[in-house]
Amino acid sequence: MKVLVSDSLSEEGVRILKQDTEVDVKTGMSPEELIACIKNYDALVVRSQTKVTRGVIEAAENLKIIGRAGVGVDNIDVEAATQHGIIVINAPEGNMISAAEHTIAMMMALSRNIPQANQSLKSGKWDRKQFMGVEVRNKTLGIIGLGRIGAEVARRARGMEMNILVYDPFISEQRADDLGIKLTSVDDILQHSDYITVHTPLTKETRDMIDTEQFKIVKPNVRFINCARGGIINEEALAMAVSSGQVAGAAVDVFVNEPPDDSPLLKQDNIIVTPHLGASTQEAQINVAVDVAEQIINYKNGITVKNAINMPYVQQDVMKILQPYLPLAEKIGKLAAQLIEDKYERIEISYSGKIAEKDTGPVTVAALKGLLEFVMGPSVNYVNAPVIAKERKITVVESRSKTEESYSSMITMSIITDGRTKTIAGTMVGVNPRVVQLDDYNIDVMPSRHMIIATHEDHPNIIGPCCMVLGKRDINISGMQVGSNKPGNTAIMVLNIDSEVDDDILKEIKDVKGILDVKSIYL
Numbered sequence: 329m330k331v332l333v334s335d336s337l338s339e340e341g342v343r344i345l346k347q348d349t350e351v352d353v354k355t356g357m358s359p360e361e362l363i364a365c366i367k368n369y370d371a372l373v374v375r376s377q378t379k380v381t382r383g384v385i386e387a388a389e390n391l392k393i394i395g396r397a398g399v400g401v402d403n404i405d406v407e408a409a410t411q412h413g414i415i416v417i418n419a420p421e422g423n424m425i426s427a428a429e430h431t432i433a434m435m436m437a438l439s440r441n442i443p444q445a446n447q448s449l450k451s452g453k454w455d456r457k458q459f460m461g462v463e464v465r466n467k468t469l470g471i472i473g474l475g476r477i478g479a480e481v482a483r484r485a486r487g488m489e490m491n492i493l494v495y496d497p498f499i500s501e502q503r504a505d506d507l508g509i510k511l512t513s514v515d516d517i518l519q520h521s522d523y524i525t526v527h528t529p530l531t532k533e534t535r536d537m538i539d540t541e542q543f544k545i546v547k548p549n550v551r552f553i554n555c556a557r558g559g560i561i562n563e564e565a566l567a568m569a570v571s572s573g574q575v576a577g578a579a580v581d582v583f584v585n586e587p588p589d590d591s592p593l594l595k596q597d598n599i600i601v602t603p604h605l606g607a608s609t610q611e612a613q614i615n616v617a618v619d620v621a622e623q624i625i626n627y628k629n630g631i632t633v634k635n636a637i638n639m640p641y642v643q644q645d646v647m648k649i650l651q652p653y654l655p656l657a658e659k660i661g662k663l664a665a666q667l668i669e670d671k672y673e674r675i676e677i678s679y680s681g682k683i684a685e686k687d688t689g690p691v692t693v694a695a696l697k698g699l700l701e702f703v704m705g706p707s708v709n710y711v712n713a714p715v716i717a718k719e720r721k722i723t724v725v726e727s728r729s730k731t732e733e734s735y736s737s738m739i740t741m742s743i744i745t746d747g748r749t750k751t752i753a754g755t756m757v758g759v760n761p762r763v764v765q766l767d768d769y770n771i772d773v774m775p776s777r778h779m780i781i782a783t784h785e786d787h788p789n790i791i792g793p794c795c796m797v798l799g800k801r802d803i804n805i806s807g808m809q810v811g812s813n814k815p816g817n818t819a820i821m822v823l824n825i826d827s828e829v830d831d832d833i834l835k836e837i838k839d840v841k842g843i844l845d846v847k848s849i850y851l
Contacts, residue, residue, distance in 0.1 A: 329628045330368060330390075335375035337397055341617025345373070348625050363387045364808050371624050373397060374404070375698050382408040393627050395620035398607065401421065406638050416637040420712070421476070422615030423607035425563055428480035430606045431525055431555045436580035438523075439464055443600050465489045470515060470521030472537075473528035473556070474499050474507075477705050482509055483523060493517050498671050500721040518546045522551065529705020530557035531848055532828075541616065542568040542713065549576040555606045558583040567592035568598055581606050598750055610760055632785050636710045653739065654694040656761040659775045659851050660741050660754050661698025663763065666849050667750055669783070674723040674744040675699070683737035684728035692726050769811035769820040775851055776806065776824040782837065782846040786812050786819040790842040794821070797836045803827055818844065 329349045333342060336355055345351045349371070350640045351398050357365075359379065366390040374380060375397050379705065385391070385408045394404055396418040401557075409416050418623035437443055440461035448455055469485045470479050474496040482492050492509045495517055504511045514537070515523060519813045524546075528534045538552075539562040552575060554561050563584060569575040577598040583591055586604060593599050607616075623633040677695055700716055701708040708716060717724055735755040742751045766781070773779075780798075784790050791810065798805060807824035829848050839848045 329370045330623075331371040331373060331624065332366065332369040333373045334362060334378040335373075335397075336377075337373060337375065337387050338614045338617035340614050341373075341397065342622040344618060344621035345624065349628065359384070360555045366391065371395065373620055373624070376400075376403055377513050378403065380404040380409075381388040385409055385412055385414065386774065388412075388414070392625060393417065393633075395419075395624055397422075397613075397616040397620045399706075401637055406643060410638045415627065415633065416639060417620065417627075417635045417762040418706075418709075419619035419623075419633060420709075420765075421614035422617075422619045423609075423612035424476050424480060426612035427555060427606040427607040429609075430581060430602075431477075431481050431527075431553055432484050434581065434600060434602070435464065435469075435523055435525070435551070435552050436553060437600055438553065438577050438579045444597065464523070466491070466577065467522040468493060468520055470495070470517030470524040471509075472496075472517060472524065472526045473534075474504075474509075475527055477556075478525075478527035479507060482507055490523075493521055496671075498700075498720060500673065501670060502721045503719065514542070515545065518542055518550075520547060521550060522547065523551050525553040525555070526560045527556050528560060529703075530559050531702070535559050536562045536565075536596055538565070540565045540568075543574055546574060548574075551576050552578040553580075554578070554583040556585065558588075563591055563593050565619075567596055567599070570596050635712065637706065638710075650683075650688070650690055652756050652759065652761075653691050653737075655685060655753050656756060657691045657694035657739055657741075658698035658701075659761060660739060660752050661695040662702045662762070662851050663775065663849060664743055664750055664752050665702035666847060667752070667766075668743055668745065668748075672699070672720075672722050672743055672745055674725065675717070676725045676727070676730070676742040676744070677739070678727045678740045678742075678799045680740075681732040681735060682730075683739070684730045688726065688728060691739065692724070695739070695797075696724065699743075738764070740765070761847065763822075766811070766820055766822075771809045771811040771820065772821060773809045773822045774807065774824070776823045778828055778851055779849040779851070780821075780823040780825060780829065780834075780837070780846060780848055782821045782823075783844045784819055784821060784840075785842040785844065786814075786817055787842065789820060790840060793840045794837050794843070795823075797833060797840070798823070798829070801829075803829060803831055803833070 330347050331349045332353045333353045363384055366384055366387050370390050371393045382405045391414050393415045397612050399420045401418055404416055406416050441459040445459040468491040470493045471482055472495045485492055486508055488841055493512050494509045495514045519569045539834040543565055566578055570578055579600040580593050581602045583606055627633050669699055677692050695711055696713040696717055697708055700713055738753055738755045742749055751767050756765045760774055763775055805823050806825040806826055809822045812819035832846055834846055835841055
């Protein structure tokens, strides 16, 4: 196996690769240079600098695996890699401790005004009163998002005798009890926390989740920390809240634009900033390099890789049959996550027809990946999705029936929480995925990137006004399906649209007489 390392990688990772493969380290290549040489390699290892575009992948005649020494895979065209049968792996756990420790460090620096005091003293001043700090002991820390990093922050904060409030709609009460924390709402965290730290992925739902309206209800003298993703806390709103005195201070490691040349956060004395250092420790860089190198060696030796972003390892003859159902199952999972918007207690996945004759384990994992990835971001993959479900005390039940129902093969996913059940079923029609059931409604929808799903009263003059709302905003409708359970009762409308809709458009649709509920879906 020939391996190309195109970004700076810890020597420990390179050494592991060299023990069992032929390695070339070529950093700083232009896109054209990478495209010219990639055909000679079986594996590619990158960090964040190299952009693995569709053009690179299409030129990679022998490429079988791409390793990202880090968490995100934003610089890799995962869809193109999947289409070409190339496995994409990452190292989501290697910098977990570093990120958690940086969060704690930022909180302590914020509490004791350490950067400001350091700068003042070095300028020749001795002004102790100006930098009076506060203790964190017995203070309340609000954590928004309890993934692995959030959980590590919670453990360290408990050691400092802090009270901990957590918002994570997908964490069970049992998991919270295990960690010794209290689950609550975002508003409760805003109103009662002395410190608030965010640890969610940046998604459509979490972008600007703390904005001007949220700052109006915060506890006086609260301090904010963001070492997760730029954009979760609105930068302009945070700067204004600090400037007005609503917020005592903030510590920010991540920005919407990096470098953040014109960010208002750089102009506030009470806002501590660092240049995205969450994973910048010697240990983290070694960990991610070693992790990716070991996975590539495992792949070479026929051992299942542990952090496959886009596909599990399955025998070739079985994969030929299951392959079309993996993206279908992922889409069903992502759709379910957006329709239920709550914690999950139990997930039931059933298979009927021809697909039930095979080992459907990888398809179940694909459905879990879609469900959890929408909430937790790209760190969820085919290997760790079942582990994450288990950590969060989510019961997963799989069943199979070889009896054909309405279709030759069908996947049905039901999510049960607080006595409520959300059911979605799908099938393949030729090479095209179809969603054929939403709760009690029978439909036939080809899932697209952007959709609108609305439940409504089953009577005339509802669908037309909804479509007119979109037409006025110049949003094209590429497909529409309507299903009802009983004539004259309720119905469901699914619109495939060409672009995203904002909250104002959704509100206008919801205001149409007869509309009961409406959601914007992104797949």
